[in-house]
Amino acid sequence: MAPPGPAGAHPTSAEPLSRSIFRKFLLMLCSLLTSLYVFYCLAERCQTLAGPLVRPSGGGDEAGAPGRGALIGGPRELAVWPAAAHRKRLLQLQPWRRLRPPAPRHDGEEAAWEEEPPGLAGGPGGSGAGSSVAEAPPGTLALLLDEGSKQLPQAIIIGVKKGGTRALLEFLRVHPDVRAVGAEPHFFDRSYHKGLAWYRDLMPRTLEGQITMEKTPSYFVTREAPARISAMSKDTKLIVVVRDPVTRAISDYTQTLSKRPDIPTFESLTFKNRTTGLIDTSWSAIQIGIYAKHLEHWLRHFPISQMLFVSGERLISDPAGELGRVQDFLGLKRIITDKHFYFNKTKGFPCLKKAEGSSKPHCLGKTKGRTHPEIDREVVRRLREFYRPFNLKFYQMTGQDFGWDG
Numbered sequence: 001m002a003p004p005g006p007a008g009a010h011p012t013s014a015e016p017l018s019r020s021i022f023r024k025f026l027l028m029l030c031s032l033l034t035s036l037y038v039f040y041c042l043a044e045r046c047q048t049l050a051g052p053l054v055r056p057s058g059g060g061d062e063a064g065a066p067g068r069g070a071l072i073g074g075p076r077e078l079a080v081w082p083a084a085a086h087r088k089r090l091l092q093l094q095p096w097r098r099l100r101p102p103a104p105r106h107d108g109e110e111a112a113w114e115e116e117p118p119g120l121a122g123g124p125g126g127s128g129a130g131s132s133v134a135e136a137p138p139g140t141l142a143l144l145l146d147e148g149s150k151q152l153p154q155a156i157i158i159g160v161k162k163g164g165t166r167a168l169l170e171f172l173r174v175h176p177d178v179r180a181v182g183a184e185p186h187f188f189d190r191s192y193h194k195g196l197a198w199y200r201d202l203m204p205r206t207l208e209g210q211i212t213m214e215k216t217p218s219y220f221v222t223r224e225a226p227a228r229i230s231a232m233s234k235d236t237k238l239i240v241v242v243r244d245p246v247t248r249a250i251s252d253y254t255q256t257l258s259k260r261p262d263i264p265t266f267e268s269l270t271f272k273n274r275t276t277g278l279i280d281t282s283w284s285a286i287q288i289g290i291y292a293k294h295l296e297h298w299l300r301h302f303p304i305s306q307m308l309f310v311s312g313e314r315l316i317s318d319p320a321g322e323l324g325r326v327q328d329f330l331g332l333k334r335i336i337t338d339k340h341f342y343f344n345k346t347k348g349f350p351c352l353k354k355a356e357g358s359s360k361p362h363c364l365g366k367t368k369g370r371t372h373p374e375i376d377r378e379v380v381r382r383l384r385e386f387y388r389p390f391n392l393k394f395y396q397m398t399g400q401d402f403g404w405d406g
């Protein structure tokens with residue numbers, strides 16, 4: 001029998017060729033699948049890289065969550081997947097802002113500000129996805145690299161309620177060297193028993209040279225607050241935003257009225273006895289405005305040089321001017337200037353051209369700048385008369401004439 005001809009030989013020589021092609025194909029398929037798997041893994045891990053940014057205050061628990069511990073922050077992880085991690089962290093930045101821990105207790109006034117306006121939120125339409133480092137809040141880099149540490153505040157806005165404290169804090173936050181808690185911690189009045197470690201944990205991370213701040217306007221009228229703050233640090237800088245006590249009282253009343261529309265009129269709450277014209281100084285709306293009395297308590301624990309009194313009126317008429325004084329007092333470079341503000345006619349107040357962490361103009365929420373009810377002129381006149389001696393004393397103590405009795 002004739003040996004297999006070329007036709008018969010062909011399959012034998014072709015067989016290793018097709019096997020080699022097949023092997024190459026298999027190899028390519030394997031590497032394709034491996035690449036896909038690696039990409040998938042990277043994407044999955046990137047999801048977890050935002051840990052430190054999204055965890056709530058004191059969220060050591062998230063850091064210890066299974067499968068996440070090794071991934072929580074750290075330049076090492078960033079070095080492994082620099083681009084992806086970096087981008088992801090930026091994308092997570094705005095949600096982190098929305099998840100910022102609420103204060104242990106704060107009134108509805110502040111809650112309204114804590115909710116991020118849609119323009120600030122991440123996601124479609126928001127600035128989050130398009131955020132650049134330049135737009136990110138001060139200290140963002142520290143967060144990106146999980147750097148910095150939580151410090152007790154070196155400066156506190158201690159009052160006064162309805163003085164314009166929120167406006168001042170939000171304006172100050174524009175400064176790259178200021179980092180502040182969004183909500184009111186109420187530590188030195190309501191939560192002192194929780195201890196300084198708890199308080200510190202509420203604070204944002206800061207880098208060297210950055211100032212940690214908070215604002216809780218009720219501290220100014222809390223008897224224990226001066227001694228407690230001094231016990232934390234005698235060097236704490238104290239800022240008080242003061243406003244004409246009559247307008248302040250009406251503003252305070254307006255806030256209560258917005259929550260409880262059935263309360264008695266301002267006029268009836270003002271007097272112990274309307275016929276004798278005796279003012280009810282036990283009503284907190286009236287009591288808070290006796291600034292000289294409250295200040296006396298503070299001066300037992302702090303020198304006046306460690307306190308700055310900001311005019312609530314000028315904070316509206318000349319925000320940059322007041323911010324200039326505040327930056328000087330805090331030892332900060334004057335970075336916040338009139339270029340940062342514009343007057344919003346609809347709101348009737350100065351607003352920020354760019355809020356912290358955003359490139360968009362921003363005004364305070366609707367709980368700031370409410371329309372006050374019309375108050376009986378005679379009642380207003382009587383109140384002015386009541387406050388005058390206390391105001392004059394206050395001007396004397398602070399060395400500043402706030403012009404409420406002009």
Ligand SMILES: Nc1ncnc2c1ncn2[C@@H]1O[C@H](COP(=O)(O)OS(=O)(=O)O)[C@@H](OP(=O)(O)O)[C@H]1O
Nearest residue numbers: 109161162163164165166167251349350368369370
């Ligand atoms: N820029 C800007 N935008 C809006 N509102 C401003 C601003 N600057 C000062 N104010 C005044 O701030 C008043 C509220 O003060 P506080 O933020 O200290 O109130 S609170 O104690 O925290 O509830 C608030 O009081 P009302 O007008 O009575 O609502 C405002 O008059």
